[in-house]
Amino acid sequence: MLTQRQRDFIEAAMQIAAEKGLSKLTIRNLAREVGVSEAAVYRHFPSKLALLTAILEDLQTVILPHFRKLDKGNEGEDLEILIDGFIRGLFHELEKRPAYAAFVFSEEAFHTDPQLRPLLSKMMQETLLVLTDSFQDLQKRDLCRDDVKPKNLAMMLMGSIRLTITKWHLANGSFALSETADELIGAIKRLYSSA
């Protein structure tokens, strides 16, 4: 359970990470951003690790639902509509809150941290699993080609989404993520649809 003040700090932390990069996310900068002393941060988080953990857990609750949407396809919806909804929803979330992008793919940045790494690894595992299950379901409903394993379809979709977002993040959001979505959705639709 997070307090409102904790949420304030998390929001500010994400802002810093998005603007200046993860390495600039220090207690000093965070305190400055919120407008308090450094010591005040420790009234709300026992350590920096606790803060980062809280951020990642919060992130997961925002991102995961988008992945689950792909699974909840109603009857009558074809592959294109489902993929479209999934990618556009995810991209829209990231454009709305660009701060997320800095954390979504921060595995390498936190690769060294023994406490944070399993958490990140789990997050990636979980998103991949949800996607794999979705494609398995789509194959059963004959909405998706079944000559490629669901796991590999998931890996390729996830991989291209990640690369797209990385490119976008690297370009400081100078192009519209939604535009790239069109291209990506079109390609996936053609490649993944049942022959």
Added chain:
Amino acid sequence: MLTQRQRDFIEAAMQIAAEKGLSKLTIRNLAREVGVSEAAVYRHFPSKLALLTAILEDLQTVILPHFRKLDKGNEGEDLEILIDGFIRGLFHELEKRPAYAAFVFSEEAFHTDPQLRPLLSKMMQETLLVLTDSFQDLQKRDLCRDDVKPKNLAMMLMGSIRLTITKWHLANGSFALSETADELIGAIKRLYSSA
């Protein structure tokens, strides 16, 4: 032109980055790894930035040729053989020298650095361009489906390769990269071959 001693430092730096993560790659740790004082590092590199730049440039000369191979397909070689050679060659390189993996996808880690960022951005751009050109060529030779733009084929291939390597790196190389290659190659072959 790098001196032998500079190469020693670069090798040690990669070792550290691979084992402990990029954030542990400090002048202190590098000097310790090589077995000299910190000041000795500055006899060979004017600054840490120069060291990192040298590492990335060295990396590029090792990685890029693998990408170009896809373009140089001789007559008689089909899509599967070309993709197979490309992916297997790249993965083999990374298994042989796991230290590379820490840098290959370090865009986010160096996202903040104004000097390093363009270099990384250029590297990604270049690999993507080489792949795109390759697929354009393959499409012309009717070795690859042409209802999806070369650019998007490149993005998806590159994305899934990156994700595979990230997973591998995150798992500390506990599974064989070559094994995953089989799955990936199989999937690409089916998805990309001309109908």
Added chain:
DNA sequence: TGTAAGTTAGTAAACGTTAACTTGTTCTTG
């Protein structure tokens, strides 16, 4: 009156970097 949330002022450790000095090799020149 107790607690939550802030403050100031500090800590030790790590960061990249530099100055001044030593050593060994190599190049030049009388």
Added chain:
DNA sequence: CAAGAACAAGTTAACGTTTACTAACTTACA
């Protein structure tokens, strides 16, 4: 050919800054 200058590559010892974090104290409010 030996003397000495030049140089490459190392050393120790410091520098100023930044890091995460803490102790002790104040203030506002239920």
